[in-house]
Amino acid sequence: MxxxxxxxxxxxxxxxxxxxxxxxxxxxxxxxxxxxxxxxxxxxxxxxxxxxxxxxxxxxxxxxxxxxxxxVPAMTADHLDQIELVRMTVEPELARLAAAKLKAEDIQELERLDSLINEAIMTGDVRSYLEANYRFHFALYHYADATLLQAVAAGLWLRVGPSLRVICGRFGTDKLVDHHREATTAMRAGDPDAVSRAMAEDIRQGIAFVRQTLDN
Missing domain, CATH: 1.10.10.10 (Winged helix-like DNA-binding domain superfamily/Winged helix DNA-binding domain)
Structure with a gap:
């Protein structure tokens, strides 16, 4: 049948x-x-x-x-401050919850996504960088099994995505340094708190880049 x-x-x-x-x-x-x-x-x-x-x-x-x-709304300093506050509260916790549940094959997939990010940075492929970066974060957050927190994070990424494109256009991909390698190393070590800290620093760096586009 x-x-x-x-x-x-x-x-x-x-x-x-x-x-x-x-x-x-x-x-x-x-x-x-x-x-x-x-x-x-x-x-x-x-x-x-x-x-x-x-x-x-x-x-x-x-x-x-x-x-x-x-x-597409232009980013303002006030909105960015609010986005930073919520992202720094929600996403490191998603990362910590997810890291405690990861299997070896899950970590391998996250490492594959991180390799796509690195490749996009080296080749200057902005579109591929933005997509691979998004896929990495939300592939990780998926394992947290916290749908309400994931929805909050997804909504904030929609608001900040266009500004990330402005960053890449202004500074170039060669200026981008993420903390995903530190995160995946901590995953391999079975240290959820270290994963959370690495992702928090990754988010903080991205927000700082966006803030520069507002200041200039």
Whole structure:
């Protein structure tokens, strides 16, 4: 007997595509969008494009302007301070919870993702860097089995993703130094607290880079 495979609804697929475009810097802060323009850009209909915009606006990744245009909100110092406060509270704890549950094959996969980050840094591939960096963090957080904390972290990444793209454009990938190697070494050593500290420093460094783009 044939097994039926559930097809993902189109609006979910389009939502995921637009979300990744925001996360990985294909839209820059302050860039205006329209429903028709977005639909044309990703080759979809008006209805799924409108639904994606509605959901992402509700999540704070997009903002509606008075003239019915939509834009990726520009980062402000106040918003960055709030993002830092929550990320530094939530994500190191996710990392600590996850590290206590990792198996050897899980660590191997995280090391593979980290190698993609390093490769992107060396080649100057900004899009690949942003995607691999995101995949590393949320592959790790997945193992924490803390869905509420994961949702909080995911929402904050949507808000800061476009600014990370600005960082790479301004400073270049060769200026980026992450702390994932320290984290995976601590995973191998079975030290969840050291994993948490490494990820906290990684987040702190990223926030500091974003803050430089606001100061200059």
């Amino acid at each position: 044939n097994r039926m495979v559930a097809k993902r609804p189109e609006h979910e697929t389009i939502y995921g595509r637009v979300k990744e475009m925001i996360l990985f810097g294909e839209f820059v802060p302050g860039q205006p969008l329209t429903i028709h323009g977005l639909a044309e850009k990703i080759d979809t209909g008006i209805t799924p494009a409108r639904e994606a915009i509605r959901r992402l606006t509700a999540e704070g990744a997009l903002a509606t302007l008075e003239n019915r245009r939509i834009e």
